[in-house]
Amino acid sequence: MSAILSVSGINKSFGGLKALNDVNLQVEENSIHAIIGPNGAGKSTFLNALIGRLIPDSGTATFLGKSLIGQQPQAINQMGVSRVFQTPEIFGELSLLENVMIPALAHADGAFKANWWTNLHDRKSVREAAERELHDVGLESKMYEIADNLSRGDKRRLELAMCLSQDPKLLLLDEPTAGMSRADTNEIIEVLKTIHAKGMTKVIIEHDMHVVFSLASRISCMAQGHVIEEGTPDEIRNSPKVREAYLGDEADEH
Amino acid sequence: MRSTDYLMILIFAAVMLTMPLWGPLIDAGYPDIMQRFAVFGLIAVGFNLLFGLTGYLSFGHAAFLGVGSYTAVWSFKLFTMDVIPAIIASTIMGGVVALILGFVALRRSGIYFSILTLAFAQMMYSLAYSVLTPLTNGETGLQLALDDPRIIDRAMGINPESGLPSTSFLGFGVTSGDNNLLGYWICAVIAILGFYIALRINRSSFGIMLRGIKSNQTRMSYTGLSARPYLITVFVISGMYAGLAGGLLAAVDPLAGAERMYWTASGEIVLMTILGGVGTMFGPILGAGIIKWLEAKLSTFNESVVEHALAFLPDSIEHSISVVVSKFVGEGWHLSLGIIFMLIVIFLPGGVMEGLQRLTRLVGFGKKHSQGDAAVRAPAE
Amino acid sequence: MDAIILQFLNGVDKGAAYALIALGLTLIFGTLGVVNFAHGALFMLGAFCAVTTNTLLTLSQKVKDPSITFFEAYIDQPYLVTWYGDFGQTIINWSVPISLLLAIPVMFLIGTALERGLIRHFYNRPHADQILVTFGLAIVLGEIARTFYGANPLPQPTPEFFRGQVPIGAPFGLDISYPAWRLMYFVVGIAVMFGVFALLQFTRFGMVVRAGMQDRSMVQLLGINIQARFTLIFGLAAAIAGIAGALYTPTLPPNYEMGMEFLVISFVVVVVGGMGSLGGAVLAGFMLGVLEAIVALPAISDIIPGINQVIIYAVAVVVLLTRPRGLMGRKGVMED
Numbered sequence: 001m002s003a004i005l006s007v008s009g010i011n012k013s014f015g016g017l018k019a020l021n022d023v024n025l026q027v028e029e030n031s032i033h034a035i036i037g038p039n040g041a042g043k044s045t046f047l048n049a050l051i052g053r054l055i056p057d058s059g060t061a062t063f064l065g066k067s068l069i070g071q072q073p074q075a076i077n078q079m080g081v082s083r084v085f086q087t088p089e090i091f092g093e094l095s096l097l098e099n100v101m102i103p104a105l106a107h108a109d110g111a112f113k114a115n116w117w118t119n120l121h122d123r124k125s126v127r128e129a130a131e132r133e134l135h136d137v138g139l140e141s142k143m144y145e146i147a148d149n150l151s152r153g154d155k156r157r158l159e160l161a162m163c164l165s166q167d168p169k170l171l172l173l174d175e176p177t178a179g180m181s182r183a184d185t186n187e188i189i190e191v192l193k194t195i196h197a198k199g200m201t202k203v204i205i206e207h208d209m210h211v212v213f214s215l216a217s218r219i220s221c222m223a224q225g226h227v228i229e230e231g232t233p234d235e236i237r238n239s240p241k242v243r244e245a246y247l248g249d250e251a252d253e254h
Numbered sequence: 255m256r257s258t259d260y261l262m263i264l265i266f267a268a269v270m271l272t273m274p275l276w277g278p279l280i281d282a283g284y285p286d287i288m289q290r291f292a293v294f295g296l297i298a299v300g301f302n303l304l305f306g307l308t309g310y311l312s313f314g315h316a317a318f319l320g321v322g323s324y325t326a327v328w329s330f331k332l333f334t335m336d337v338i339p340a341i342i343a344s345t346i347m348g349g350v351v352a353l354i355l356g357f358v359a360l361r362r363s364g365i366y367f368s369i370l371t372l373a374f375a376q377m378m379y380s381l382a383y384s385v386l387t388p389l390t391n392g393e394t395g396l397q398l399a400l401d402d403p404r405i406i407d408r409a410m411g412i413n414p415e416s417g418l419p420s421t422s423f424l425g426f427g428v429t430s431g432d433n434n435l436l437g438y439w440i441c442a443v444i445a446i447l448g449f450y451i452a453l454r455i456n457r458s459s460f461g462i463m464l465r466g467i468k469s470n471q472t473r474m475s476y477t478g479l480s481a482r483p484y485l486i487t488v489f490v491i492s493g494m495y496a497g498l499a500g501g502l503l504a505a506v507d508p509l510a511g512a513e514r515m516y517w518t519a520s521g522e523i524v525l526m527t528i529l530g531g532v533g534t535m536f537g538p539i540l541g542a543g544i545i546k547w548l549e550a551k552l553s554t555f556n557e558s559v560v561e562h563a564l565a566f567l568p569d570s571i572e573h574s575i576s577v578v579v580s581k582f583v584g585e586g587w588h589l590s591l592g593i594i595f596m597l598i599v600i601f602l603p604g605g606v607m608e609g610l611q612r613l614t615r616l617v618g619f620g621k622k623h624s625q626g627d628a629a630v631r632a633p634a635e
Numbered sequence: 636m637d638a639i640i641l642q643f644l645n646g647v648d649k650g651a652a653y654a655l656i657a658l659g660l661t662l663i664f665g666t667l668g669v670v671n672f673a674h675g676a677l678f679m680l681g682a683f684c685a686v687t688t689n690t691l692l693t694l695s696q697k698v699k700d701p702s703i704t705f706f707e708a709y710i711d712q713p714y715l716v717t718w719y720g721d722f723g724q725t726i727i728n729w730s731v732p733i734s735l736l737l738a739i740p741v742m743f744l745i746g747t748a749l750e751r752g753l754i755r756h757f758y759n760r761p762h763a764d765q766i767l768v769t770f771g772l773a774i775v776l777g778e779i780a781r782t783f784y785g786a787n788p789l790p791q792p793t794p795e796f797f798r799g800q801v802p803i804g805a806p807f808g809l810d811i812s813y814p815a816w817r818l819m820y821f822v823v824g825i826a827v828m829f830g831v832f833a834l835l836q837f838t839r840f841g842m843v844v845r846a847g848m849q850d851r852s853m854v855q856l857l858g859i860n861i862q863a864r865f866t867l868i869f870g871l872a873a874a875i876a877g878i879a880g881a882l883y884t885p886t887l888p889p890n891y892e893m894g895m896e897f898l899v900i901s902f903v904v905v906v907v908g909g910m911g912s913l914g915g916a917v918l919a920g921f922m923l924g925v926l927e928a929i930v931a932l933p934a935i936s937d938i939i940p941g942i943n944q945v946i947i948y949a950v951a952v953v954v955l956l957t958r959p960r961g962l963m964g965r966k967g968v969m970e971d
Contacts, residue, residue, distance in 0.1 A: 051476060077478030089476065091469035094462075102466045103477045105459050112483040116460035116491075123459060166478070311763045358952050362959065365670045365762050366910075369902045370955070376899045377948040385941025517895055521770060528767060581782050589782065592774030599768045600756070 004029040004201050005170060010049055010059030012225075019045045020056065021225035027170070027218075032192070032202045034216035036209075036236075038245060042225040043205045044086060047172050051083050052076045063170065074111050080169035084176055088155040092148035096139055096158055099147050100130035104165040133161040137191055153180045157188070164195060173204040177211055189214050213237075221245060259453055262535055266449050270442040274435060282547060285438045285506075290546040292441035293502045296448045298526045298538030300495020303452055304488055305524075306533035307461060309468035311368045314355065314375030315523045318348040318493040320382065320515030322500020324389065327396045327510045334406040335419045337428060337440065341501035348497015349490045351378075356489035360482060363471070375520050382512035395511030421505050428505060437506040444502065445539075448495060453535060455491070464488055496523075525595050531607025540606055545591070552590060555583035637811055640804070642928045648817040648886065650924020651824030652678075655879035656901040657908065657916035658831060659872030665848040665911040666868050669754055670762060672769040675898025676776035677873045680745065681738050681880025682889035683780050686789050688734035692727050729794045731885055738881040739874050746873025750866045773894065781891040788888035820882055827878060828917055831871075835913070844868060848911065903951045909964025919962060923947050 005027040012020040020042050027033045035043050049056045052073040061068040068076055082103075091099050104126045109115065121127055134140045137157040142150070147158060156176060163171055176192075177185040185208065192215055196202065206212045212219065212233075219236040221229045223245040229236065236242055270292065277283035282291070297319060305311050322344035329340035359370040382390040390396055398418050407413065414420070420429040428437045455461050466474050467481050474481050504510055513519070522545065530541025560576040560583065567575065582590045602609050656678055663671050695711035715723030726733070753772065757765045797816040804811030835841035847854045847861055854861050880889070887893065904923055908915030930936065931943040954961060 053476075072480075073475040074478045074480050077476055083476055085476075089470060089473040091466050091473060093469045094465060098462055098465075101459075102462060102474075102479070105463070106478040109459070111478055111480045114460050114484075114487050116455045116458045116487075118459060119454075119457050120459045120462050121457075126459075162477070305763075309761075309763065311766060358956070362955065365766065366906060366955075368670075368763075368766055369906055370951070373899055373903050373948050373951060377945050380944040381941060384944050517899065521774070524767070524770070585786075586778060586782055588774060589778035592771050592778055596768060596771035596775060599764060599771060600753075603760075603764060 002029055003027060005050075005061070005063050005203070007050075007061045008059060010046070010056045010061065012045060012049060012054065012056045019225050020049065020059075023059070023222075023225070023227055025220055025227060025230075027201060027203055029201055030196075030199050031217045032196060032204060032215045034212045034219045035203065035205050035222060036207070036212055036219060036242075037222035041222040041245075043222055044174055045225075046222070047083065047174055047203075047205065050076075050172065051081060077106070077166070077168075078111055080166075081172065082163035082166050082168035082170075083172040084156070084159050084163055084174060086174040086178065088152075088159040090147045090155055090158055090162070092146075094147060095144050096134060096147055096150075097127075097130055097143045099158055100133055100161050100165050101126055103162045104129045104133075107166040129165050130161075133165040136164065136194070137161045138187065153184050156180070157191075160188070160191070167200075169201060171200055171202045173202060173206075175205055175207065177206070177208055185211060256457075259457065263446070263450055263453065266536070266539070267446045270446055273442070274438070280547065282550070285435055287546065287550050288438045289441045289502075289506050290550075291543050292438065292445040293499045293506075294523075294526060294542035294546055295539035296441075296445045296502070297496050297499035297523055298530070298542040299445075299448055299452045300492045300499070301523050302527050302532060302534075302538040303455060303464075303495070304492040305527060306538075307456070307464035307468065308485060308488060310360075310363065310485065310489075311524070312359075312371040312489075312492070313368050313517070313520050313524065314359075314371030314373075314378075315492070315496050316515045316517070316519035317355070317375040317378040318352055318496035319500040319503070319519065319523075320378065320510065320512065321351045322348045322497035323504045323510035323514055324382075324396055324500075325497070326501040326504035327398070327508055328389075330398060330404075330421060330504070330508050331396075331402040332405065334404060335412075335421050336406075337421050337423050337501075337505040340421075340505060341444075341498055344501025344504070345494045345498040348500065349494040351497070352490045352493020353486065356486045356493070360485045360489060372517060372520070375515060376517060379512055379515040379517075382515060390510070390512060393512070395509050397509045421508055429507065440505065441502050444498065448498070449535075449539070455488075456535065460484070460487075525591065527605075529595065529598055529605050531605030534605075534607045537605050537607040544606070548591070549587065552583045552587035553585070555580075555587075559583075637804070637809060638932060638934075639929065640809065641811055641813075642932050643925055644803075644811070644813050645817075646925035646928030647921060648820045648824075648924075649928065650921035651821050652879050652883055652897065652920075653901055653904050653924050654917045654920025655824055655827060655875055656897055657904040657920045658828060658913060659875045660901055660905050661908070661911060661913050661916040662831075662868055662872045662875075664905070665913070666844055667750075667754065667758065667865050669757060669765050670769065671754075671872075672766055672898065673749075673772040673776060674769075674872070674876060675894035675896070675901065676773040677742065677746070677876040677894070678880040678883075678897050679780060679889065679891065679894030680776060681742055681877030682884050682893065683784060683880075684738035684741055684877060685731050685734040685791055685881040685884040686784060686889060688737050689727075689730040689791055692730050692733070725795075728792060729796075731791055731882065732794060734881045735878060738877040742877030743870040743874040746870035747866050749873070750869035754869065755862075755865075773898070777891045777894060784891065786890065788890040790888040791884035793885040816885055820886065823882060824879070827875060831875070832913070840864065840867070900947055903947055905961075907951050907954045907961055909961030912961070912963040915961055915963030923950065926950065 003026040005025070007023060007025040010020050010023040011018070023042070023046055035046070037043055045054070048054045050061055050068055052068070052071050052075070055070060059069070063079060063081060066079060068081070091102065101120065105123070108123075108126050131140065131143070134143055137160055139154060139157055139161065142154070147155065150158060160176060177188050180188065189211060192202065204215065216233055219231065219233055220227050221236060221239070221242045228245060229239045229241045231239070273288050273291070274283065277288055282288065297315065301312070301315055325344040325347040326340040329343045333339060355371065355374050359367055359374065362370060383392055400418065404419070407419070420427050422428055423436060423440060426436055427434065428440065463479060463484050466479070467484060471481055500514070526541035526545050527538045528541070529544060530539065531537025560579045561572065564572045564576055580586070598605060604611075656674060659677075660671060660674050663669055663674070692715060693713045695713045696717065697709040698712045698717070700708040700710045713723065713727060715726055717723070719726070749772070753768065757768055793816045797819055799815050800812035801815050801818055802812045803818070835845055843854065843859055843861070843864055847864070900923070904919045905916055907923065908917070908919030926946055927943055930946045936942055
């Protein structure tokens with residue numbers, strides 16, 4: 001197995017606060033790599049640095065041999081990196097089908113194509129891909145509904161379908177099950193397992209240990225902007241450092 | 255294209271092509287006003303492609319209209335009085351100017367974009383009045399002259415027997431003769447074509463990208479799409495519509511003045527689109543029709559017309575009413591326009607089209623209500 | 636050299652007008668989050684307050700013309716002259732400064748009424764809707780002004796006292812003099828700006844408003860009634876535009892379209908200065924006013940004809956391309 005994503009020495013400060021402190025991470029191809037850690041550990045910031053939302057002060061991130069740092073978000077996505085956000089970023093005024101067709105088109109046509117003559121629905125392969133992904137996340141029956149009218153959980157599924165329709169090489173998931181019921185969470189786990197069988201590398205940020213331990217093959221634990229421990233689920237479960245990070249966090253909260 | 259889309263085009267084409275028949279019923283049967291319906295409908299359709307799909311509110315579209323008119327008149331003066339090369343040239347020039355403006359203004363979105371386009375149009379306007387006088391003939395406006403070169407026409411031996419030449423379409427006179435409908439047919443056919451193209455764009459994958467930009471630009475970029483080229487493309491298309499419309503205005507009346515680029519002209523394009531219903535296919539055309547009709551009617555009213563209309567009332571009441579009413583017609587018709595516009599934005603943001611929708615819903619209320627209720631209740635039980 | 640300084644000075648009073656309008660725009664924009672396309676119309680209304688004052692003061696009766704003896708001729712004589720003689724004449728002569736007594740309260744009332752009746756309902760609507768409704772309002776206000784005052788520019792008198800030239804170059808050994816009225820306009824403009832900054836800096840009201848400009852929702856969460864203050868802010872901004880408009884009338888005879896011309900440039904000023912930055916608005920207002928005047932110098936306008944028509948827009952384009960937030964704009968203010 002080789003590393004599809006390799007990150008080394010990433011630093012990012014906001015004013016005096018060191019949000020990311022020398023982050024190093026290797027993500028193996030076709031693995032599900034979970035990043036856990038207490039609130040404010042820098043997990044979301046780390047993903048932002050990967051997708052071009054913010055530029056780190058120093059460090060490198062190489063994806064399939066190409067650097068991600070300093071690239072435009074759309075260029076990074078076109079390289080095969082898709083992200084599910086913590087608060088779903090969807091096209092609220094459009095139908096679910098259109099929501100998924102846009103990323104599918106971006107995958108098929110690239111960052112820009114002024115295809116202003118062909119009817120959207122005449123793009124058969126794109127439409128089928130979109131319908132398939134909607135089916136996979138269980139939203140097929142709501143295909144023609146307006147996305148803003150969905151429940152929060154359904155919006156997350158929709159965003160997941162949008163990312164999956166791009167058939168990304170690397171899928172970044174920021175708490176894909178937050179705020180979901182146990183049943184819905186299990187459904188998402190199943191979806192993620194199914195697509196994993198097709199072969200897709202995933203990095204997943206998650207608080208819900210049930211999700212983490214049912215999916216992840218490797219786990220990194222972050223605290224205060226730094227990766228403090230990395231290993232297999234069993235190693236993480238028994239790591240005193242991880243325990244300390246979480247207990248410390250809880251001690252602060254209470 | 256779905257069957258409903260074909261139906262829309264058929265309806266629109268039928269309405270446009272039969273206008274000389276039904277126009278007289280609303281006192282709009284003469285070529286001048288029908289041409290205005292078609293030309294301003296066209297520009298509103300183009301404006302709606304930009305504002306309706308992407309949400310980018312341009313306050314500078316009159317600049318493209320003006321550029322189109324100047325280009326067409328220059329084509330008449332330099333080459334030939336035939337309208338075909340003139341409107342092709344004005345479409346291209348509209349696009350070129352839109353490309354330049356779009357390159358700068360589309361670096362920003364929202365209000366910045368509106369302000370930048372407004373400022374740019376005002377700049378074009380003052381340039382047309384001052385520095386560019388050799389090109390625009392300043393305050394007088396650009397007109398045909400007896401000694402214009404008209405290279406192609408002269409080479410082909412086409413020359414008016416006396417006086418200024420009139421524009422022509424493949425040898426047929428467009429502006430000559432009384433009640434000559436050729437000018438209208440040209441405008442109407444081009445408006446139908448413009449409508450058809452806009453509909454295709456609306457339904458295309460390019461169109462869905464534009465709506466994506468309006469809905470969530472953050473998502474667009476993290477979905478691997480560059481918003482800027484999409485925006486520039488649609489801005490240029492929209493500018494070409496406006497340039498074409500300007501060319502048509504010159505084709506039916508070969509002169510061009512800077513006032514066509516004034517901010518009120520840009521505002522009028524916005525007004526039409528909003529009034530009719532932004533984002534809908536028919537709305538902008540309807541809005542253009544309503545405003546151009548009101549302009550033709552209200553602006554010609556004066557106090558005596560009003561008094562005549564109110565003659566059945568007792569004198570004292572008649573006088574006071576006519577004094578008030580006369581403030582809203584004739585030269586004051588812009589006041590009525592402003593008030594109507596404000597009322598629409600406040601109470602009916604979807605314009606006349608939304609009003610019609612509400613009305614049909616209201617008419618079919620009793621029946622649909624019970625059905626809707628059942629549909630809502632069913633899943634809950 | 637003298638010519639440059641003179642042009643510089645010629646720019647500052649126009650710059651003061653731009654700055655005052657831009658200041659009000661920014662106040663409204665920073666606190667209420669509304670883009671007010673009707674702000675130029677408020678400036679125009681202020682100018683017509685001066686016209687109204689002048690009309691009221693010169694209400695006349697017909698009296699016999701004493702200079703014509705061989706037939707009966709009548710001339711209009713203002714009541715003020717009939718009543719007070721020369722003193723009445725002086726009052727009329729001072730109609731523009733006196734008009735502030737009308738312009739400030741009237742414009743303040745118009746501003747608050749607009750905020751209560753119209754603008755308030757647009758806080759939660761998209762920016763495009765705000766632009767559209769205030770644009771409609773600008774048309775309506777302009778047309779109302781035309782209904783009452785006609786379409787022609789109406790020249791207003793400069794008070795006798797301010798008609799001369801002030802040799803402001805003298806202390807520096809330069810032979811430069813400057814029209815007294817325009818100097819006065821500049822001074823009043825500066826005073827108003829200082830007044831606004833002092834109000835925001837040193838009063839509790841100002842503190843709340845500044846906090847509101849930073850983070851509106853936060854202020855509301857603190858249980859402060861920001862709504863009433865928004866109304867006041869809008870009234871204040873309208874009053875500032877009114878002062879700017881009324882005092883500008885001797886320099887530029889007002890007509891109903893002047894509002895939009897000033898508005899477009901004031902928007903450019905706000906954009907160049909940086910959205911939501913009061914200091915930026917003032918700085919950019921003066922800067923662009925002066926720049927516009929300086930490029931009108933024959934030495935420059937002969938080389939690049941018409942440069943004075945486009946310089947403001949050209950600067951705006953350059954500033955936006957190099958500093959997208961304007962000269963003094965803060966991150967996160969009206970980014971969309």
